[in-house]
Amino acid sequence: MSQSPVMERRSPDTGVGGRGPAEAAFIRIDGARKVFTQRSGGAVPVLDNVDLAIAENEFVSFIGRSGCGKTTLLNMIAGLEDVSAGRIAIAGKVVTGPGQGQGVVFQQHALFPWLTAVDNVAFGFRKSGLAKAERCRRALELLSLVGLDAAAGRYPREMSGGMQQRVSIARALALDPQILLMDEPFGALDELTRIELQQELLRIWEARRKTIVFVTHSISEALTLSDRIVLLASNPGRIKRIFPVDLPRPRLRTDPGFNALYQAIWNELST
Amino acid sequence: MKPLSRLSAASDLTLGLIGAFLAVAAWEISARTGLVDPAIFPSPSLAIRAAAERLTAETVADNLFWSLLRVFSGFLLGALAGAAVGIAAGWYRGFGALARPLIELLRPIPPLAWIPLAIIWFGLGEPSKFFIIFLGAFFPVVTAAYQGMRSIDPMLLKAAQTFGLSGVPLLLRVAVPAAAPDLATGVRIGWGLSFGVLVAAELIAADRGLGYMIINERNTGGSVGVIVVGILLIGALNLITDAAIGAAIKRWIGRWHGA
Ligand SMILES: Nc1ncnc2c1ncn2[C@@H]1O[C@H](COP(=O)(O)OP(=O)(O)OP(=O)(O)O)[C@@H](O)[C@H]1O
Ligand SMILES: [Mg+2]
Numbered sequence: 001m002s003q004s005p006v007m008e009r010r011s012p013d014t015g016v017g018g019r020g021p022a023e024a025a026f027i028r029i030d031g032a033r034k035v036f037t038q039r040s041g042g043a044v045p046v047l048d049n050v051d052l053a054i055a056e057n058e059f060v061s062f063i064g065r066s067g068c069g070k071t072t073l074l075n076m077i078a079g080l081e082d083v084s085a086g087r088i089a090i091a092g093k094v095v096t097g098p099g100q101g102q103g104v105v106f107q108q109h110a111l112f113p114w115l116t117a118v119d120n121v122a123f124g125f126r127k128s129g130l131a132k133a134e135r136c137r138r139a140l141e142l143l144s145l146v147g148l149d150a151a152a153g154r155y156p157r158e159m160s161g162g163m164q165q166r167v168s169i170a171r172a173l174a175l176d177p178q179i180l181l182m183d184e185p186f187g188a189l190d191e192l193t194r195i196e197l198q199q200e201l202l203r204i205w206e207a208r209r210k211t212i213v214f215v216t217h218s219i220s221e222a223l224t225l226s227d228r229i230v231l232l233a234s235n236p237g238r239i240k241r242i243f244p245v246d247l248p249r250p251r252l253r254t255d256p257g258f259n260a261l262y263q264a265i266w267n268e269l270s271t
Numbered sequence: 272m273k274p275l276s277r278l279s280a281a282s283d284l285t286l287g288l289i290g291a292f293l294a295v296a297a298w299e300i301s302a303r304t305g306l307v308d309p310a311i312f313p314s315p316s317l318a319i320r321a322a323a324e325r326l327t328a329e330t331v332a333d334n335l336f337w338s339l340l341r342v343f344s345g346f347l348l349g350a351l352a353g354a355a356v357g358i359a360a361g362w363y364r365g366f367g368a369l370a371r372p373l374i375e376l377l378r379p380i381p382p383l384a385w386i387p388l389a390i391i392w393f394g395l396g397e398p399s400k401f402f403i404i405f406l407g408a409f410f411p412v413v414t415a416a417y418q419g420m421r422s423i424d425p426m427l428l429k430a431a432q433t434f435g436l437s438g439v440p441l442l443l444r445v446a447v448p449a450a451a452p453d454l455a456t457g458v459r460i461g462w463g464l465s466f467g468v469l470v471a472a473e474l475i476a477a478d479r480g481l482g483y484m485i486i487n488e489r490n491t492g493g494s495v496g497v498i499v500v501g502i503l504l505i506g507a508l509n510l511i512t513d514a515a516i517g518a519a520i521k522r523w524i525g526r527w528h529g530a
Contacts, residue, residue, distance in 0.1 A: 080429045098432040110430035114448045114527045127435045155527040175434060 025053030031086035048236035061214045061222035069237025070215045103177030105185040109168040111156040118152040124174025142170040161188040180212045321496025338480040345404025346465040353412030361420020382406040400472045407468035408461035415457020419450030455520045
């Protein structure tokens with residue numbers, strides 16, 4: 001893992017995550033804009049002048065109304081979408097495409113329909129150099145992590161939306177990326193599975209020291225997981241406010257601090 | 272559609288067999304009662320008897336073999352070429368821009384319209400027949416392969432890119448499987464067209480094959496029964512091979528695509 005000298009200045013007691021743009025940035029977004037050109041020739045500004053610095057090992061959530069540009073911003077960090085103006089850099093290197101340590105869990109799962117669940121996950125080990133049998137064994141391990149051991153041989157069309165979503169999470173974990181970009185990964189899950197997977201994600205994040213950018217529509221999910229919550233406004237998408245979440249983990253919904261932040265985010269979101 | 276959907280597969284089959292039996296029975300009866308002239312349309316029993324008299328198993332097998340050899344070789348190479356060109360045109364923008372107008376220009380020409388040119392270029396032998404059967408398979412497959420490539424879900428390509436795939440591996444491991452269902456449809460249409468073109472080509476210019484067998488019977492003033500049996504044989508052959516291709520496609524993509 002590349003440790004920039006600036007990173008080491010971080011005070012150890014804050015645990016993970018930087019607490020502001022002044023801190024060393026692992027992912028740095030500078031004046032990023034996105035304009036989609038439509039087939040009719042028109043230009044749609046989707047993101048306007050986004051500045052954001054994310055520290056190494058930080059857990060950041062994006063929250064904002066549907067269509068405000070969360071997926072677009074995530075895809076730009078992933079290197080899957082060009083930046084119309086400004087720049088995005090990871091560990092000081094400008095993002096020019098995927099494969100710079102970014103793993104992605106897509107909002108629409110994006111599983112390969114011709115591969116079974118286990119083969120979809122094993123696809124994530126492509127670059128690992130592991131033997132086929134070993135890849136398969138580890139893929140099964142990851143599937144059981146997301147509670148899908150029994151569905152290993154199923155094709156995506158034979159699985160429910162929530163099952164597909166979990167396969168997609170397992171596949172991204174197989175890559176063992178430094179940066180996990182997760183687009184509403186728990187959106188299609190029942191409450192119980194969602195809470196289990198949130199805990200699992202936190203465990204992985206703490207054990208493997210990953211930087212996670214997480215899109216969600218759930219304020220309480222963002223509060224349960226994140227070091228910081230970035231609230232985006234629409235038309236064009238821009239950062240409206242950033243909420244640091246200085247609450248000890250595991251976080252409880254009954255905690256007054258949790259509730260106060262929930263209210264503050266709710267108010268900001270609804271105005 | 273409620274009442275229909277309640278029928279089981281087994282009863283569907285039974286009804287189908289009853290339908291076929293009724294048609295054959297009606298045919299036999301109308302020929303026997305003189306409703307149609309047996310000299311131009313003999314009853315099934317007469318046709319089979321005539322065919323059994325005039326054709327040896329060896330002749331039939333020999334003609335069958337030639338027809339199958341032609342259609343398989345022409346189809347195989349036509350489909351392979353069509354798939355390669357269609358996939359490349361869908362993947363490489365420049366090549367697509369170069370090749371597609373040409374393909375679109377030639378595609379509307381029915382393969383049979385090429386016969387005179389094929390005879391001039393390749394003579395009356397096998398190459399001319401190979402050529403038009405090749406065309407019969409090439410155009411449906413090239414079109415379907417291109418369509419399939421253009422309608423790949425871009426998210427799949429993006430997902431694969433995040434796992435470090437690009438270039439030819441991305442094409443072969445992700446784009447081609449993603450386009451496979453469309454490609455398969457093209458292959459099946461291509462087979463049907465190749466087969467039709469085969470028989471037509473054998474009717475026009477050939478010295479062996481099932482098409483030749485029936486037109487030769489006509490030209491030498493033989494038995495209408497042989498022609499009737501030959502036609503049914505051609506139909507059965509197409510039916511069986513098409514079903515075999517359908518089954519192969521189902522094995523190939525059926526489970527994950529649900530086709
Ligand atoms: N390829 C595209 N071409 C044109 N417009 C696009 C394209 N992709 C996204 N948009 C537009 O950009 C805006 C932001 O889209 P995006 O998918 O990033 O929203 P989002 O915040 O992820 O929404 P949701 O919460 O519903 O997932 C939307 O208004 C959308 O219509
Ligand atoms: Mg989205």
